[in-house]
Amino acid sequence: MYKYIINAEDIDVLNQDEKLSSMVVEEYFKGNKEYIIYSEEDLINKLKKYNIRFDLQKIVDEDWSVKWKEYLKDGWLTYTTYFTHTPKQFDDRDVLYINPSMAFGTGDHPTTKIAARLLEPLVKDKVVLEVGSGSGILSILSAKKGAKKVFACDNDINTFGNFKENCRLNNVNNIYMWCGSIDSFKTSVKVDIVVANIISSVLLMIKETIFNINPEFIVFSGILVGERETFLKKVSNNYQIDRENIIDGWWGVRLKRC
Template sequence: MKYLKVALSLSDIEEYQQDLLVAELADIGFDTFEDTEDGVAAFIVAAEFVQTKLDDLLKTFSDDFKYSYTIHHIEPENWNEEWEKNFSPLIINEDCYVRATFHEHQPQYKYEIVIDPKMAFGTGHHQTTTMMMLYILETDVKDKLVLDMGAGTGILGILTSKRGAKQIVAIDNDDICYLSAIENAALNEIDNLTSLCGSKETIPKEEFDVILANINRNILLDQIETYAAVLKNNGIILFSGFYEDPDLEMIKQHCLKFNLNYVDHKKIGDWVAAQFISLN
């Protein structure tokens, strides 16, 4: 599969504006992003790229910051070289170590996760993934049934497995992510993670103890009712992929309709992760 790299040069831009731009790019099909010295590089399947969509999106930011971009064709065999240049090991909460296959094993960490992202989202470096991992490290998932929506590389489900989860169902609507979760589970010798390709209609008809959903506000608002229907009483939902203002309050109010009560939230930069509990 061939990819395009759109190298965006950005000036006079605030951090929150760049985060918002990345979120909007994801909505039009871009699925992987890298910070660069002068902006951000965004990657998309070549067959799915529509330049007019990109131009129309950028025009909405024309009063906020200055931008320009160049388009580069990337052959599949060059993808590893692209992300290896910028993929550094990550330590979460001093006891979780995330690395790629080309980094050395570090046995001193309680949890070591090996990730080969290819074109899937989720190496732990983005603030939303980091906060979700922090929540998982704080949450008792031992012997729990876990649903991971928008699973990307499968990193969150893999961490729950290493923390003792009984079974994980990882769902993503991108076939690259679906395959990536399978491959990364194997890399980490995880045999209790089932990867499925699809969206809310793919969720098995069973009850889950913990639901993870690191997606975006609009998809979360659409799918919360479905999550509530498969969450056990006193079950936990961890959400991320949105901002504190106005997204968090919108999600809180929507969750109340389905007896999902807000517990607390974390914030890194402008991004938020929040914890809810089911009380029927």
């Protein structure tokens, strides 16, 4: 396992590569933020291609599937909901247990918090669709906060065992998940809210499909603050900004149907 510590000044450059940007993890060490990529793959040539500066460490003699979880931190997902990685079954609707198991969505990433905080006040008695569900944290939040039904999709089939485990540990049973893209969702199914916490390049690819579903609210997260204006220019005229949120250089928006 390789650990690439990326120079913070090069993050915007790294975001030009969709695969590399999706691998970045933000960690805090002695009060300082670090941008890390953990990978079994040798990424040296790819990083050098973009002239990205980095320090490299090789992690050996560890069961990384367990060891990496030591870096996870518990904290507040929203202003009223706490997330934890301590293995325990929770009936409390204001506490989420999440075992990410290398799927995106630990609860600590700014884009997840942005999406959760824009989403949480809306979900009671609503039908929610999460696109790019990963560990399932936003779907589970919706279910625990009273959503009538939750649909969730992800292109990576390897996330679903983890997603199902998290549903069980949080005692939710009204989430319907499938492996595939948003394109396979039947537009005849009425959805009140769509939430998508994905990198901006993917959001722009799937936005028209989401607009065609015609939900009352759409939550987009995973967008850098500097991309805000460009992104908003491509929003359907049928939607207007209802609320925005910024955390650590990331921006998210809640849109309401006009």
